[in-house]
Amino acid sequence: MSATANNTGNENAMATATEKLGTYLCTYGDLIAERQERDPVWLRQLREDAWQRFHAKGFPNTHDEDWRFTNLAALARTPFQRAVKGRVTVSSGQIERFRVPGAGCRLVFVNGHFAPDLSEVCDLPDTLEICSLERAIAKAMEGSEPEGCAPEGIEQHLGRYADVRRDVFSALNTALWEDGAYLRIHRGAVIERPIHLLYVSAGAGAAIMTHPRTLIVAEPTSHAAVIEDYVSIGEETAFSNAVTELVAGQDAVVSHFLVERENLAAFNVSTLRLELARGTNVSSHSILLGGGLVRNNVHPVLAGEGAECLINGLFVGAGRQHLDNYMLVEHSQPQCSSRQFYNGILDDRARGVFHGRIVVHKDAQKTDAKQTNRNLLLSDDARIDTKPQLEIYADDVKCTHGATIGQIEEEQLFYLRSRGIEETSARNLLLYAFAAECLDRMHDSPAREFVASLIGERLTDLAVNHQAAASPAPVKEETQSWEEVG
């Protein structure tokens, strides 16, 4: 792309973006009017501030360093509408295939709205509170508590961590969220089975947007694993802009899994903001397999001495998928360690981004931060942009980073085939071996088994498609290009 074309294109994109903010403005107006009675004052204030932020900044363009490799023109251009509650109904049969075997409970949201009939929250220990965030707040306003849910923690935590000043998508979510999950794990509680939060986009006849908001409060010394899972029913486009705030109290051990397996027309921006108190051990595992344009923001703040954070991820793209991973790891207290490991597999014309930013603040002496991004490109047209960024303001720290980009090695493929393993299986084995590095960093659990099987299926598809593409076949029609400008 020439510089001139680029500039003109971006000006157009900005014009379009500003114009399209109109639909967001309408949505905001409707929402505020509707919620006048229902939202507490602090929440209205939160929305108002966030909205001002979003409205002032609009969608970023590729001149913004944090968005250099991801063009949002197609997203900004699409007039997404708010999903009307109850317009689309989804049966339990339709979501059966999204079940996580071994999960302890499940909250289901359809187009951003809580679906109690599809959710399963029976037989829970009384040390775990789980409910719809919207309901929890509504009940609090009415003065009665929802069953199993004491919402006093909500005001204390909601919106206190998400970075609405820097990140417009967090601002947009904070202004427009309608529902999501609220989880509170009591002090010392050990929740054995993973908690499944299923966010379903279901065809609504129009391009819809949702802004799921999740708040997870893990009290001191509690243990839990949460799977946040984004899926589609049907092939329609949708825009999910999710924000999750996970607050880990002292010595808590929490694993968070993000699973993106939406259809290829989906736009998905998700932001995971982790707040780590002293001595916590928090893992974030992002498994990006689906979606058309995906931006995965993970933003841990190691805010207590001796906290440990694992930021682990795998992204697998084919066709014209665009999978962007933006890590911002902030060390603000001494003796903390963070480990980032992201593996990418890209085929066809898929594009991946890994932007790993580590900020070590002045007081964070003895920080130990490590970042590794490994990528496998399966076609000449696949592309990865990988960018480490270290900002260190303390003087006694250990920070390392590294990135690799490679291909399936012909030597390895031949070795497997020479033992009788046919080519597709051999390819699949090698892909799986590469992807399994990400699984090796998860504890044995139903959550790990679940993502392992998803990854296995995805890689089998990839190996089969690759084989089909290698033999003469009609050229696949290109459905969407995220590179288009304006």
Added chain:
Amino acid sequence: MALLEIQDLHASVDGHEILKGLNLTVNAGEVHSIMGPNGSGKSTLAAVLARRETYQVTGGRVLFNGKDLLEMKPEDAACEGVFLAFQYPVEIPGIGNAYFVRSAMNAIRKFHGQDELDAMDFLPLYKERMKILEMDDKLVNRSVNEGFSGGEKKRNEILQMAMLEPKLAILDETDSGLDIDALRIVAKGVNAMRGPDRAFLVITHYQRLLDYITPDFVHVLVDGKIVRSGGPELALELEDTGYGPSEADVPQVLPA
């Protein structure tokens, strides 16, 4: 019918002709040794027989068990019973050694319409054969060849051969880089596999390996052709006189 019948085989790599009309017949039960100087085409022959696609066959034909070997993909050749012990075994991080061999065995069993082996059937057999090759149990779950010593890698090749039970095993300089103990162990593994239904093509630089694996035939490969053939005594003679074409009427070929 011969097990392997190579007729006037020509093959090139990157446009350079390496094999220039090679003829060889191997019957079941026989051990043939191919000797020759560096660059004479020994490894090319091994790679062509294992159907490596980077080697282009430009002429001739190869029948394996009466079937056209040159029409087969690497995996088909393997399923038909061709096995290549690599000169440089490949490391494959992330795939367990035992898992790999079991996948290969099951691929071959499937090809022949047999039931797959589960881990319970497989593992005792695998461990027993490991013992013959004096391999450490800890290698079972390690990634294929990753972090193995040179000797462990070569023994691992022989272990795979012992598990896959091929009809034709090609050992491509399996002796290179082995100390005498490892050499003895490898030879023991090979000798245990000798039988009336199986043939070996032992490619080597040195006579040393043939002290332990006695061949029925020795062939000398020079510049892409077999220039001499004889019994085991030929290997000893070569040890003394080298590969010079003194006794064969082959023109000396100088590198271009």
